[in-house]
Amino acid sequence: MLRDRIRYKPLLDRVVSADQAASLIKDGMTVGMSGFTRAGEAKAVPLALAERARKDPLKITLMTGASLGNDLDKTLAEAHVLARRIPFQSDPGLRKAINAGEVMFIDQHLSETVEQLRTNQIKPVDIAVIEAVAITEHGGIVPTTSVGNSASFAILADKVIVEINLSQPVTLEGLHDIYIPTRRPARMPIPVVTPEARVGLPFIPIPPEKIVAIVVSEKHDSSATIQPPDSETKAIAGHLTDFLLNEVKQGRMGYELQPLQAGIGTIANAVLHGFIDTPFHDLKMYSEVLQDSTFELFDAGKMTFASGSSITLSAEMYQKVLPRLAEYKHRLILRPQEISNHPEVIRRLGLICINTALEFDIYGNVNSTHVGGTHMMNGIGGSGDFARNGFMSIFVTKSIAKNGAISSVVPMVSHVDHTEHDVDVLVTEVGLADLRGLAPRERAAIIIANCVEPGYRDALQDYFDRAVKRGGHTPHLIEEALSWHVNLREKGTMRPA
Amino acid sequence: MLRDRIRYKPLLDRVVSADQAASLIKDGMTVGMSGFTRAGEAKAVPLALAERARKDPLKITLMTGASLGNDLDKTLAEAHVLARRIPFQSDPGLRKAINAGEVMFIDQHLSETVEQLRTNQIKPVDIAVIEAVAITEHGGIVPTTSVGNSASFAILADKVIVEINLSQPVTLEGLHDIYIPTRRPARMPIPVVTPEARVGLPFIPIPPEKIVAIVVSEKHDSSATIQPPDSETKAIAGHLTDFLLNEVKQGRMGYELQPLQAGIGTIANAVLHGFIDTPFHDLKMYSEVLQDSTFELFDAGKMTFASGSSITLSAEMYQKVLPRLAEYKHRLILRPQEISNHPEVIRRLGLICINTALEFDIYGNVNSTHVGGTHMMNGIGGSGDFARNGFMSIFVTKSIAKNGAISSVVPMVSHVDHTEHDVDVLVTEVGLADLRGLAPRERAAIIIANCVEPGYRDALQDYFDRAVKRGGHTPHLIEEALSWHVNLREKGTMRPA
Numbered sequence: 001m002l003r004d005r006i007r008y009k010p011l012l013d014r015v016v017s018a019d020q021a022a023s024l025i026k027d028g029m030t031v032g033m034s035g036f037t038r039a040g041e042a043k044a045v046p047l048a049l050a051e052r053a054r055k056d057p058l059k060i061t062l063m064t065g066a067s068l069g070n071d072l073d074k075t076l077a078e079a080h081v082l083a084r085r086i087p088f089q090s091d092p093g094l095r096k097a098i099n100a101g102e103v104m105f106i107d108q109h110l111s112e113t114v115e116q117l118r119t120n121q122i123k124p125v126d127i128a129v130i131e132a133v134a135i136t137e138h139g140g141i142v143p144t145t146s147v148g149n150s151a152s153f154a155i156l157a158d159k160v161i162v163e164i165n166l167s168q169p170v171t172l173e174g175l176h177d178i179y180i181p182t183r184r185p186a187r188m189p190i191p192v193v194t195p196e197a198r199v200g201l202p203f204i205p206i207p208p209e210k211i212v213a214i215v216v217s218e219k220h221d222s223s224a225t226i227q228p229p230d231s232e233t234k235a236i237a238g239h240l241t242d243f244l245l246n247e248v249k250q251g252r253m254g255y256e257l258q259p260l261q262a263g264i265g266t267i268a269n270a271v272l273h274g275f276i277d278t279p280f281h282d283l284k285m286y287s288e289v290l291q292d293s294t295f296e297l298f299d300a301g302k303m304t305f306a307s308g309s310s311i312t313l314s315a316e317m318y319q320k321v322l323p324r325l326a327e328y329k330h331r332l333i334l335r336p337q338e339i340s341n342h343p344e345v346i347r348r349l350g351l352i353c354i355n356t357a358l359e360f361d362i363y364g365n366v367n368s369t370h371v372g373g374t375h376m377m378n379g380i381g382g383s384g385d386f387a388r389n390g391f392m393s394i395f396v397t398k399s400i401a402k403n404g405a406i407s408s409v410v411p412m413v414s415h416v417d418h419t420e421h422d423v424d425v426l427v428t429e430v431g432l433a434d435l436r437g438l439a440p441r442e443r444a445a446i447i448i449a450n451c452v453e454p455g456y457r458d459a460l461q462d463y464f465d466r467a468v469k470r471g472g473h474t475p476h477l478i479e480e481a482l483s484w485h486v487n488l489r490e491k492g493t494m495r496p497a
Numbered sequence: 498m499l500r501d502r503i504r505y506k507p508l509l510d511r512v513v514s515a516d517q518a519a520s521l522i523k524d525g526m527t528v529g530m531s532g533f534t535r536a537g538e539a540k541a542v543p544l545a546l547a548e549r550a551r552k553d554p555l556k557i558t559l560m561t562g563a564s565l566g567n568d569l570d571k572t573l574a575e576a577h578v579l580a581r582r583i584p585f586q587s588d589p590g591l592r593k594a595i596n597a598g599e600v601m602f603i604d605q606h607l608s609e610t611v612e613q614l615r616t617n618q619i620k621p622v623d624i625a626v627i628e629a630v631a632i633t634e635h636g637g638i639v640p641t642t643s644v645g646n647s648a649s650f651a652i653l654a655d656k657v658i659v660e661i662n663l664s665q666p667v668t669l670e671g672l673h674d675i676y677i678p679t680r681r682p683a684r685m686p687i688p689v690v691t692p693e694a695r696v697g698l699p700f701i702p703i704p705p706e707k708i709v710a711i712v713v714s715e716k717h718d719s720s721a722t723i724q725p726p727d728s729e730t731k732a733i734a735g736h737l738t739d740f741l742l743n744e745v746k747q748g749r750m751g752y753e754l755q756p757l758q759a760g761i762g763t764i765a766n767a768v769l770h771g772f773i774d775t776p777f778h779d780l781k782m783y784s785e786v787l788q789d790s791t792f793e794l795f796d797a798g799k800m801t802f803a804s805g806s807s808i809t810l811s812a813e814m815y816q817k818v819l820p821r822l823a824e825y826k827h828r829l830i831l832r833p834q835e836i837s838n839h840p841e842v843i844r845r846l847g848l849i850c851i852n853t854a855l856e857f858d859i860y861g862n863v864n865s866t867h868v869g870g871t872h873m874m875n876g877i878g879g880s881g882d883f884a885r886n887g888f889m890s891i892f893v894t895k896s897i898a899k900n901g902a903i904s905s906v907v908p909m910v911s912h913v914d915h916t917e918h919d920v921d922v923l924v925t926e927v928g929l930a931d932l933r934g935l936a937p938r939e940r941a942a943i944i945i946a947n948c949v950e951p952g953y954r955d956a957l958q959d960y961f962d963r964a965v966k967r968g969g970h971t972p973h974l975i976e977e978a979l980s981w982h983v984n985l986r987e988k989g990t991m992r993p994a
Contacts, residue, residue, distance in 0.1 A: 084936070098970050099968055101938055101968070104939060105936055106935065108918060112918075116934070119847075120748070184755065185755060185846055189686030189845065193684070193686070250617070252618065258682060342844070343885070343886050344840065348841065365913065370971060373971070373973050374967070374969030374971055380918060414975060416916055421609075421914075436619060437618070439601035468598065471597060472872045476870050478911060478982050478983055482975050482978060482979060486975055490976075
């Protein structure tokens, strides 16, 4: 059985326990691990490392593709293993440590991490830990449910630990397309000219002697914590569908739209799910994470192809998709996140990009990361790669949070992740604001009219009216601009008294 | 003489007066004019249009490459011709009208305007007005000192007015490289793989019958208002040079560095000028505007090639360069701004990007456009194209302004153009902060230590210390975050009492 998974025979004697493999990770090292949106992370070695650290403290810099599943970030944070964490996370336990200043979190555009590594602008990866379905006859590593930064970590590190996960189906082999850009300035164009383009190898090519240890595991990926669509997310999906139908009617695109990107999470997933009941057809995705909605759109005959860097599904969808993966495989590619999120490809393909905001302001600046302007939620992820370079950048959110104590539309966002230049369309359950070609004052009028929960509308209009009297391209009452956030902090609500 | 400039003979009878040409521009039209960083703008027709509007009011949407010279934006604004202005300006008179809300200014990343036009996401260009050196034998338009958006305006508009400028030397012909990406989703890679790559035509190819009028002019480009290096800009250049020398020493690049981009203006120009007295050699530029420093580096034997979208020089440098243009020509290319600023090419070539900040905050977020958070200065220009996608993003500014009443380093910027993710290095005359691989709290420590004018340092450190006590990934005292700007507005200074 294991011989089918480790097909390069000289490596069979590198199989060790997770503890033994973890012992190769030393205090102060930078470790590059597989894992992207809670899919395909190495599972056994980080747990063994956390276990060891409880007796024998050590600190590492942990780099991944994106977020890890199986509570690994929590476990590592609680064991105080993480000195630094790059470039994304979504774990409540780690988040706490980050906001307490215990873990230095470097929140990066997901396409950029390996560029910085490759050019030695950040500290090199000492050791890579990569989950794999198999090692090929020639020693190539076949990733599992995500590619993330695994290929570059394995290529750049001196030592590689492979976790062969027997619970990941062998049918994953052939799904991946590993293409790594050359070093600059001598770099050729990335040859991806359609979402379907296969331009690389189905495995990570490294000299097999770099594989210093192999660990066998059987732990499943965590399932996604996606909430089912509710009335608000359905309303958001409805507004966006109407808007895109009008784009088709205006002749700006056909019913196949442009290739779609959607950020991780409940709202973006619900929006795509909503496309099932539309006249759109022959849709394609060029995204970072493929969620339940991708497979629902396949099953509904609405989508013909999806390219991503990971597959992250609900428990129910995992049970449905994994056994039938062979049937979906010809419509799927998993790429390194550098390619799934590459500005070159995003701009070339002309993506419609749908990402989630925490809050946005009356001019359309978006905060997608910082609660109250100070506390990190997850990270910017790939949203900046897509919003800056796409054909059309759409941000979605519910108009209120915390039972209305928070308005997602504010006079000025408390933290900016996406500037108004990168925000074409805003959608809440209240309505949609098409901001293309508008100046800030025009943007404010339409955002306030279309997107704001009615109980907050008058207060925002009043703020804007008074700011306009003071003048400026982007009018603000600078002493009052963040007062809604101050109210929330001091009084527990943004609502005017 | 004119027959050498209008070589497609059927067009000779289209020569009309500027007034006659301007009469083709009707109320409500969108007009696409040549001009980028005060170079190569159409000069006669917009003046005639302003003149006419004083008697017979009309409003247009004016799109250009970037800023216009010869006080055209001022003149047009004062004649109340401009309803809307896209995508950049730098004129004090127009700025006033924008901040008063009289002109709707749509401030865009300079690479994006024609993508939005091409996909009908903004209103189409009704008529293009393009300054040219000549019209070729087959009716192609040879631009003058800038390309900007001229090629796409001429290609997309139904009607084109050409201004043949006899004062622009015929040696400009052959300098331009006009390559226009195809419509998406069917787009091939842009074949620019080196700054020197010629991939297009030396003229704008349009059916000559679209040229409805030709105007002859002789007005010169405005000269740049670049200030000579002073002690602060010299100090900034010195810090940056030392930093880059260390990058070479660390083996991250050679003495030829990576291709350079530098924003328009005195500080960026002074920084490049400073490279004359360094061991760097065989430098190349891939930038939007080529300023005095480009030619100084050519003359000093430090630079081998420069690609841009325009040439904007001081009066002295114009007199030196224009007569000798033939000698420089083999080392120069002027491209459409969509290509000079294209994310695909910027990322591929791996540019070192040097742009100017108005202010930045202790976490490295940059405001490059809004004075006091409300009043537009010029516009974001190409800085976002470069800072997001380059190899290394550097922002420079003097540490104080208005005799010290303003600190350029503040607790929180009053407007965000570039988020901390896009800011690798900050430089003031006080010092340099290398922010690569650092978390926000680490960034704050080094920015406060290295970049702040000493009279403001204690106050910033105090703010940061108190914010850290409150916690968060990006600690802030949200009720106090913009208080320095409030102080400036109310008391005329940011200085603590």
